[in-house]
Amino acid sequence: MPELQVTQQCNLRCEYCAYAEDNYKNARTHSDKRMSRETAFAAIDFFINRNPELSEVVIGFYGGESLLEFDLIKRCVEYANSKVEGKRIRFNLTTNGTLINDEVADFLVENDFILNVSIDGSEEEHNRSRKYPDGTGSFATIISNINNLRNKYPDYERKITISTTINPYADLSCVLEYFSTDEIFQDKSIMFNQMVEKDYNGPCMPGVKRLFVRTDGALFPCERVNETLDFFKIGTIEDGIDIDKVLGLLNIGKLTSDECKSCWALRQCSLCAGLISFDESPTREDKLRSCPECKSRSISDIYELCVLSEFGYKAEGGSFLLE
Numbered sequence: 137m138p139e140l141q142v143t144q145q146c147n148l149r150c151e152y153c154a155y156a157e158d159n160y161k162n163a164r165t166h167s168d169k170r171m172s173r174e175t176a177f178a179a180i181d182f183f184i185n186r187n188p189e190l191s192e193v194v195i196g197f198y199g200g201e202s203l204l205e206f207d208l209i210k211r212c213v214e215y216a217n218s219k220v221e222g223k224r225i226r227f228n229l230t231t232n233g234t235l236i237n238d239e240v241a242d243f244l245v246e247n248d249f250i251l252n253v254s255i256d257g258s259e260e261e262h263n264r265s266r267k268y269p270d271g272t273g274s275f276a277t278i279i280s281n282i283n284n285l286r287n288k289y290p291d292y293e294r295k296i297t298i299s300t301t302i303n304p305y306a307d308l309s310c311v312l313e314y315f316s317t318d319e320i321f322q323d324k325s326i327m328f329n330q331m332v333e334k335d336y337n338g339p340c341m342p343g344v345k346r347l348f349v350r351t352d353g354a355l356f357p358c359e360r361v362n363e364t365l366d367f368f369k370i371g372t373i374e375d376g377i378d379i380d381k382v383l384g385l386l387n388i389g390k391l392t393s394d395e396c397k398s399c400w401a402l403r404q405c406s407l408c409a410g411l412i413s414f415d416e417s418p419t420r421e422d423k424l425r426s427c428p429e430c431k432s433r434s435i436s437d438i439y440e441l442c443v444l445s446e447f448g449y450k451a452e453g454g455s456f457l458l459e
C-alpha cells in the first residue's frame with residue numbers, strides 16, 4: 137500500500153509526537169513542506185503501474201495532519217479512480233480527527249474511506265498529550281466531530297478505527313474502562329500496540345507491504361523511520377526502488393544473529409532499523425544498545441495482552457476487539 141505524506145505540517149503539538157522538536161535526535165520536525173499534485177499523481181502511477189497483477193489497490197494518506205491537505209486528497213482520489221479500471225480501490229486516511237467537518241465527512245463516506253483516528257482514552261488521558269500549540273486539549277473537538285459523523289452516517293461507523301497511544305503514566309485499566317463503556321467505542325477495534333504474534337516478528341519487508349512516499353517523492357519503507365537519514369531512503373518515484381538499499385535494511389537482522397539465537401524475546405522482537413538510533417547506518421553495537429528497550433517493550437506487550445484479555449478484548453493481529 138502506498139502511503140502519501142501529503143504534508144509535514146500539523147495543527148496539533150502532541151507531547152510524544154515523533155516530529156516534535158527535541159523528541160528524537162536528527163528526526164524531521166513539523167514543517168510547511170507539502171506534496172505537490174504532480175508528485176502525488178506520479179506516486180499513484182508508480183504504484184499502479186508496478187503492480188498490474190493486483191485486483192485491489194489501497195492508497196493511504198498521512199501527515200503531519202493529512203486533512204490540512206484536503207483539496208489534494210480529493211484530487212488524488214479522483215485521479216486514482218480514473219486509473220484503476222476493473223480493479224477495486226480503497227482509501228485510508230490517518231488523521232488526528234480535529235478537522236472532520238461536514239464536507240470532509242460527506243467525502244469520506246462517499247469514497248468509502250477507512251478512517252483511522254487517534255484517541256488516547258478519556259478526556260483527561262487524551263488531553264494529557266494531544267494538545268493544540270496553545271496547550272489546549274483536542275479531545276472535545278475530536279469527539280464532537282466523530283459524533284457528527286456517526287449521527288449523519290450511522291452505517292459508516294464500522295469504517296472508523298481508533299489508534300491509542302498508551303501514555304507511560306496512564307492507568308491502563310481506566311483507559312480500557314473508558315473504551316469499553318463509552319458509547320462511541322464499544323464496538324470498535326482499538327489499535328493498542330503490535331502485540332505478540334505466533335511467528336517470528338522481525339523487520340518487515342521494506343516496500344512490500346507498505347511504501348511511504350515523502351512530500352518530495354522520496355520512498356521509505358514506512359512512516360515510522362527517520363526521513364532525514366539516507367539509509368532509509370529506498371528510492372524515488374522517478375528512479376524506482378533501490379534494491380541495494382532494501383537489502384541493507386533487511387540485513388540488519390544479521391548484525392546480532394548470535395545474540396538473537398539465545399534471546400528469550402526473539403519471537404516478539406520487532407527491532408527493525410527504524411527503532412535503532414544510529415548516525416549513518418546501524419552497527420552491531422547500535423543494535424545491541426536498543427535491545428533492552430525492545431525487551432522491556434515485549435514485557436509491557438505481554439502485560440497489556442493480559443490486562444486486555446481480562447477486560448474481554450480478543451486479539452486479532454495487532455488490534456483488539458471487545459467480544
Ligand code: SF4
Binds near residue numbers: 147149155201
Ligand atoms: S497529531 Fe500526529 S503529527 Fe500531529 S502533533 Fe500529534 S502525533 Fe504529531
Ligand code: SF4
Binds near residue numbers: 396401405407427
Ligand atoms: S532483543 Fe535484541 S537480542 Fe533479542 S531478539 Fe531482539 S534484536 Fe535479538
